[in-house]
Amino acid sequence: xxxxxxxxxxxxxxxxxxxxxxxxxxxxxxxxxxxxxxxxxxxxxxxxxxxxxxxxxxxxxxxxxxxxxxxxxxxxxxxxxxxxxxxxxxxxxxxxxxxxxxxxxxxxxxxxxxxxxxxxxxxxxxxxxxxxxxxxxxxxxxxxxxxxxxxxxxxxxxxxxxxxxxxxxxxxxxxxxxxxxxxxxxxxxxxxxxxxxxxxxxxxxxxxxxxxxxxxxxxxxxxxxxxxxxxxxxxxxxxxxxxxxxxxxxxxxxxxxxxxxxxxxxxxxxxxxxxxxxxxxxxxxxxxxxxxxxxxxxxxxxxxxxxxxxxxxxxxxxxxxxxxxxxxxxxxxxxxxxxxxxxxxxxxxxxxxxxxxxxxxxxxxxxxxxxxxxxxxxxxxxxxxxxxxxxxxxxxxxxxxxxxxxxxxxxxxxxxxxxxxxxxxxxxxxxxxxxxxxxxxxxxxxxxxxxxxxxxxxxxxxxxxxxxxxxxxxxxxxxxxxxxxxxxxxxxxxxxxxxxxxxx
Amino acid sequence: xxxxxxxxxxxxxxxxxxxxxxxxxxxxxxxxxxxxxxxxxxxxxxxxxxxxxxxxxxxxxxxxxxxxxxxxxxxxxxxxxxxxxxxxxxxxxxxxxxxxxxxxxxxxxxxxxxxxxxxxxxxxxxxxxxxxxxxxxxxxxxxxxxxxxxxxxxxxxxxxxxxxxxxxxxxxxxxxxxxxxxxxxxxxxxxxxxxxxxxxxxxxxxxxxxxxxxxxxxxxxxxxxxxxxxxxxxxxxxxxxxxxxxxxxxxxxxxxxxxxxxxxxxxxxxxxxxxxxxxxxxxxxxxxxxxxxxxxxxxxxxxxxxxxxxxxxxxxxxxxxxx
Numbered sequence: 001x002x003x004x005x006x007x008x009x010x011x012x013x014x015x016x017x018x019x020x021x022x023x024x025x026x027x028x029x030x031x032x033x034x035x036x037x038x039x040x041x042x043x044x045x046x047x048x049x050x051x052x053x054x055x056x057x058x059x060x061x062x063x064x065x066x067x068x069x070x071x072x073x074x075x076x077x078x079x080x081x082x083x084x085x086x087x088x089x090x091x092x093x094x095x096x097x098x099x100x101x102x103x104x105x106x107x108x109x110x111x112x113x114x115x116x117x118x119x120x121x122x123x124x125x126x127x128x129x130x131x132x133x134x135x136x137x138x139x140x141x142x143x144x145x146x147x148x149x150x151x152x153x154x155x156x157x158x159x160x161x162x163x164x165x166x167x168x169x170x171x172x173x174x175x176x177x178x179x180x181x182x183x184x185x186x187x188x189x190x191x192x193x194x195x196x197x198x199x200x201x202x203x204x205x206x207x208x209x210x211x212x213x214x215x216x217x218x219x220x221x222x223x224x225x226x227x228x229x230x231x232x233x234x235x236x237x238x239x240x241x242x243x244x245x246x247x248x249x250x251x252x253x254x255x256x257x258x259x260x261x262x263x264x265x266x267x268x269x270x271x272x273x274x275x276x277x278x279x280x281x282x283x284x285x286x287x288x289x290x291x292x293x294x295x296x297x298x299x300x301x302x303x304x305x306x307x308x309x310x311x312x313x314x315x316x317x318x319x320x321x322x323x324x325x326x327x328x329x330x331x332x333x334x335x336x337x338x339x340x341x342x343x344x345x346x347x348x349x350x351x352x353x354x355x356x357x358x359x360x361x362x363x364x365x366x367x368x369x370x371x372x373x374x375x376x377x378x379x380x381x382x383x384x385x386x387x388x389x390x391x392x393x394x395x396x397x398x399x400x401x402x403x404x405x406x407x408x409x410x411x412x413x414x415x416x417x418x419x420x421x422x423x424x425x426x427x428x429x430x431x432x433x434x435x436x437x438x439x440x441x442x443x444x445x446x447x448x449x450x451x452x453x454x455x456x457x458x459x460x461x462x463x464x465x466x467x468x469x470x471x472x473x474x475x476x477x478x479x480x481x482x483x484x485x486x487x488x489x490x491x492x493x494x495x496x497x498x499x500x501x502x503x504x
Numbered sequence: 505x506x507x508x509x510x511x512x513x514x515x516x517x518x519x520x521x522x523x524x525x526x527x528x529x530x531x532x533x534x535x536x537x538x539x540x541x542x543x544x545x546x547x548x549x550x551x552x553x554x555x556x557x558x559x560x561x562x563x564x565x566x567x568x569x570x571x572x573x574x575x576x577x578x579x580x581x582x583x584x585x586x587x588x589x590x591x592x593x594x595x596x597x598x599x600x601x602x603x604x605x606x607x608x609x610x611x612x613x614x615x616x617x618x619x620x621x622x623x624x625x626x627x628x629x630x631x632x633x634x635x636x637x638x639x640x641x642x643x644x645x646x647x648x649x650x651x652x653x654x655x656x657x658x659x660x661x662x663x664x665x666x667x668x669x670x671x672x673x674x675x676x677x678x679x680x681x682x683x684x685x686x687x688x689x690x691x692x693x694x695x696x697x698x699x700x701x702x703x704x705x706x707x708x709x710x711x712x713x714x715x716x717x718x719x720x721x722x723x724x725x726x727x728x729x730x731x732x733x734x735x736x737x738x739x740x741x742x743x744x745x746x747x748x749x750x751x752x753x754x755x756x757x758x759x760x761x762x763x764x765x766x767x768x769x770x771x772x773x774x775x776x777x778x779x780x781x782x783x784x785x786x787x788x789x790x791x792x793x794x795x796x797x798x799x800x801x802x803x804x805x806x807x808x809x810x811x812x813x814x815x816x817x818x819x820x821x822x823x824x825x826x827x
Contacts, residue, residue, distance in 0.1 A: 044547040044576075051560055138702030182580040185689050186823065187612050187667025189580075196587060199614070200579030266694050320721055322694045329548035336553050336791050337560075343717035406546070406578045447689070455661055455688045455704065 005127060008355035012060060012363050020053075020061040021360055025367045028068020033076050033084045033379070035213040035394055036401025038205070039069025043330045047337070055338035056353050060360040062334060066327055067119065067364035070270060070310050071372060074111040074303055079104060079383040082213045082394065086204060087270035087306040089212065089436060090278040094291065094298035101294055104380060110296055111303040112372045113240030114252060118304035119365030121256035122263065122311025126318075126358055134319040137264045142452035143462050145265070147472035149445045152272065154476040155279030156437050167434045170425065174438025177202055185450035197410040202418075206402045206411040207439060210418025211425075211432055213398055217391050218423045224387050248300045251281055259305035263312020263324050268444070270309040270325065275437060277305030283479060292433075307365070314361060318354050320344050534596060534768050535570045542592070542600035544585020546578040550693075550792050554628070554756055555601050557788045561779040568775055581605065581667060583615045586759070590621050594761040596768035599625065601758055604669045604811055611815045612667040612822065619808045625758035625772055627799035628780060629789055631711040633673065633754050634728035634740060636700065636718075643706050646727040646746045653683035663690040663705035667822065670696070670709045673729065673752045675818045681748045687822075697723070711754065712736050713793025729753070752811075756794065757804060773798075 012021060031037040043062050050058035073088030078095030091111060098107040125133065140148075157167075180191040181201020192198040245252075255277035262273040281301035282291045291298045313324030321343035323329040335342045340350055347354050372379075382390070402411040422432060456462050463469055543555045555574045562568045577585035582605050592598035610618035637643045643652065643660065653660050664671035666689045678685045685707075690699045696708040701722055710718075712734045715725040725740045729752040733742055743750045758776065760769060777798050779785050789796040799807075 040547075047547070048556070048560070138698050141699070141702060141704035182583070182614060184666065184691065187581070187614070187671070188823070189614055196584075199587075200584050203579075266698060267691070320697075321717060322698060323548075326546070326548070329546075333548035333553050333556075337556060337788070339788060339791055341717065341791060344720045345717075406584065407575050408577065408584070447691075451689050455686070457658065457686065 001127075004351065004355045005359065008352070008359035009363065011352075011356060012359040017057060017060050017356070017360070018363075020057045021064040021364055022367055022371075024061040024064020024066075025068040025364050026371055028065040028070075029072035029075075029368065029372060030068075031065075032069035032072025034072075034397050035076055035082045035084050036209055036397035036399070038085055038401065039065050040327050040330060041401065041404055042069065043327065043334075047330070047334055050334065051337065055335075055340060056356050058334060058338060059331065059353065059357050062331055063357055063360040064364045064367070066310055066331070067307075067361060067368050068371075070306050071112070071115045071119075071303075071368045073306075074115065074299075075108065075372075075376075075379055075382070078107045078111060078299075079380065080216070080390075080394075082216050083208070085270075086208050087274055087309070088302065089208065089271060090274045090302035091299055092212065093278075093433065094293070094295045094302075097292070097294035098296075098299070099383070103294075104383065105376070106296075107294075107299060108376050108380065109240050109373075110244065110248075110299045112369060112376065113244065114248070114255075114300045114303040115307040115372075116365055116369040117245075117252045118256045118259055118307035119311060119368070120362070121253065121304075122260040122308035123358075123362045123365065125260050126311045126315055126361065130315045130319045133264055134316045134322075137316060140265060140468070141466075142448045142455060143466050143469040144472070145448040146445065146452055147463065147469040147476075149441055149448065151472045151476040151479075152276045152279065153437070153441055153445070154479050155283060156275055156441075157434070163429070166428075166430045170430045170432070171434040171438035173425075173430075174435040174440075175442040177207065177435075178439050178442045184447055185454075197408070200406075202414055203405060203411060204440065205405050206414040207418050208436065209398050209402055210415045211422035211436065213394065214415055214419025215422030215426060215432075217395055217398075218419055219426070220387050221391055224391075248297065251297055251300050252304045254280065254284075255301045255304035256308040259308025260312035260315075262305075263309035264315050266316065266322060266324055270306045270313075271440065272444075273305040273309040273312075274302040275440075277301040311361060314357070317342070318346060318357065321346065533569075534771060535568065537597060538571045538573050539568070539596070540592075540598045541572050541574050542585050542589045542598060543574055543576050544578065544582035544589075544600070544602055545576065547576050551601060551603070551756070552576060553792055554789065554794065557785060557792075558628070558776070558779055561782060561785045562775065565779065565782055567778050581609055581614060583609050587615065587617075589759050590617055590761060592761045594623075594763040594765075596760065596764045596772070599758060599760045599772065601756060603754055603757060604752075604808065606757065606759075607808055607811045608668055608672050608815055611672075611812065611819050613819075614667065618812060619757075619759075619805065621762060623760040623762055623764050623769060624801040624804055624808075625760055625769055626776065626801050627755040627757050627804050628776055629794040629796040630753040630755040630799070631713065631793045632728055632730045632734045632736075632795065633709055633711055633752060634715065634725050634734075634737075635674070635677075635707050636710050636715060636723050636725045637707050638700055638703060639722040639724040641700075641703060641706060641724075643726070644724070646741065646743065646748075649685075649707060649726065650681050650683060650746075650748070653678070653681070653685050657684035658686040660685045660707060661688050661705040662686065663688055663696040663699040663708035665689070665691055665696070669752070669754065671822060672815050672818060673709055673750065674707070675822060676750050676752070676814055677743065677748055679818060679821070680750055697721075711793040713790075715740070753807075755799065755804065755807065757808075773800075 028039050031042045042065050073084030074091050076082045076084040077088040077091040078099050081092050081096040083089045083092050095107045180198050183190045258277045259273040262268050278301045281297050282288050313328050316322040316324045317328045323332050332342050399412050402415045405411050541555050543552050545551045559572050559574050562572050577588050589600035606619050609615045643649050662674045662685050664687050688705050690696050699705045700708050727743045728734045728740050786796050
């Protein structure tokens with residue numbers, strides 16, 4: 001195995017594959033950083049061009065795009081408060097405040113370094129533990145998914161800052177937006193009010209583009225007369241220091257494991273990886289109050305997990321031919337179009353190709369790190385480009401990105417409509433985090449619960465008899481109860497101390 | 505997801521063609537501009553892959569003077585895309601690709617149109633389908649599945665995607681065998697596979713190609729729904745042999761809006777037949793588990809009518825919440 005991997009690494013480092021990989025990573029970072037454009041779109045665009053390429057080179061190129069695009073999102077998230085990809089939403093919550101406080105270089109450096117570490121740790125899992133992990137993943141049934149999402153919800157509930165009521169309101173609004181459309185659980189249309197355009201409900205990408213990007217465009221446009229305080233990267237190094245590895249090592253390791261694991265599960269996605277890792281990091285942090293105001297730990301958790309997700313999602317792809325994410329479904333399609341049958345036998349029938357894919361993933365992460373670190377000073381100037389030039393360009397890409405999703409104008413109107421919604425929510429000091437989380441998680445929560453109930457014939461028993469599901473549930477209950485118990489316990493202790501002092 | 509870049513490419517190649525080749529003969533030679541193929545799923549799936557096989561073949565083998573361009577319109581169980589095909593101008597420049605879900609979506613009430621609202625161009629092949637279980641699971645044969653269901657109603661769990669053929673075919677089996685099986689919503693193909701292999705459900709519908717592909721992972725076919733046994737899996741009995749008269753195929757159906765001029769449809773049929781005669785196209789279609797025979801619209805319409813007649817009586821059952 002080691003020999004196969006070494007062979008593949010050496011192969012990917014020869015000029016031609018390396019050229020395709022670097023091209024892929026660079027282009028990936030580019031589309032990742034532009035809100036609206038995504039790595040998936042780029043892969044689909046290049047797919048017909050790869051018909052004329054050697055199949056290994058084609059896969060190397062696509063994996064480069066995949067790795068680059070997940071990482072590129074952190075640039076716009078940090079500098080513009082606009083997540084370049086859905087998976088970097090959590091990065092905006094801490095990256096942007098940090099940049100605004102005069103430390104954009106530090107925020108970018110942390111994000112880039114964490115992306116590398118997350119990618120490489122997931123790479124280790126991919127190389128060493130692929131077959132047992134993908135086996136184990138199938139033990140996850142609807143109850144486990146349901147309990148996992150409940151836990152994620154509880155973890156992330158903490159993200160809401162300020163008013164509890166406003167956080168809840170935002171969450172419920174998010175759930176409401178997820179309601180309309182064809183309901184997978186019963187095959188019926190729900191709340192479409194007879195508009196066929198609504199038959200599919202509101203898609204993730206246009207809603208996110210609206211709430212996070214379009215609303216920011218509106219806000220920035222209204223304040224365009226105000227001279228922004230010029231931000232510079234300064235002379236501080238953007239490299240992550242060794243001390244950072246020590247300080248954030250535990251967080252990185254934990255977030256990588258979370259990201260890898262969620263990556264393996266089909267149909268969950270990189271944005272949820274980073275949400276869960278962020279939530280966990282916050283709940284174990286010594287400074288949870290810093291999250292959302294420029295916490296280093298928040299950036300590290302989010303960016304480690306979303307890159308680890310890529311490696312995790314490749315695991316079921318290479319071992320079983322099951323795509324762990326939509327992007328992997330594109331890779332799967334590309335394999336078939338190149339007359340390569342994906343599936344459990346891929347490792348035997350196309351050993352060199354599989355190892356080349358893995359090697360491309362590993363080297364792609366390193367290449368991503370180098371390219372982003374070396375170009376960050378140049379890219380960082382983005383923040384000082386006059387908004388009058390920047391905003392129309394971003395608007396343009398948002399519109400194109402939303403349209404390209406399923407070639408419908410409807411999605412463009414969704415972006416604009418939710419831009420207004422997002423802007424109004426922010427004006428009313430209603431946090432966007434819970435809105436998005438309600439929107440993203442409620443669909444999975446409902447679908448999994450209803451599947452589970454269909455499977456059990458309406459009984460909830462299995463939720464308590466299946467060990468993994470029960471564990472998740474107990475953890476969620478404990479976390480829910482903690483804020484209630486903690487002050488009470490403290491009061492009790494204080495009370496006892498007071499009593500002790502009083503009694504002579 | 506494609507159309508933007510592709511349209512530009514197509515427009516560029518069209519412009520190049522116009523610049524170098526003087527139009528010859530008749531003024532209104534069809535096609536004089538690129539033809540859009542609407543695929544009602546996202547890029548990457550089997551349906552998309554098949555459309556792209558033809559997109560590639562038409563260009564590589566220079567079968568059409570114009571490009572065909574795949575346009576993905578994902579959503580609402582394919583109905584966003586099928587509706588767009590139906591509502592496109594009937595000029596032969598918009599066609600689409602879909603499967604028997606056309607009939608089931610109408611039966612479920614998600615759409616208010618079925619195959620009769622289209623001009624059917626034909627089918628570029630079909631996949632043989634069958635039920636499969638986990639190799640070391642409680643069920644080891646089609647017979648055992650029926651017996652278990654007879655002994656105790658709803659004791660067999662079937663992983664389905666509600667309202668689509670993968671749901672209606674097992675429902676038809678249960679109804680014809682006079683048993684109750686528990687339908688569990690699981691979702692798309694990859695999820696159904698994971699659900700069966702993980703032991704969360706007992707049975708699911710797969711194509712013969714998937715049987716072969718996932719056998720090493722522990723998937724065991726128990727029957728096929730073809731008329732005769734499938735040559736790829738000669739040991740697997742048909743449902744008819746097991747006394748349950750269900751035949752079902754998963755056809756890849758090319759559609760056009762109603763009222764497209766017949767000469768244009770005939771032109772397209774010839775183009776598809778030419779493409780399918782190429783060995784590389786055959787090989788790629790087989791990669792997706794497709795038996796590549798061109799099936800004419802008359803036969804296909806009969807098949808879809810038959811599916812409709814089978815599915816409609818089951819709708820009440822399909823829509824009922826499981827008890």
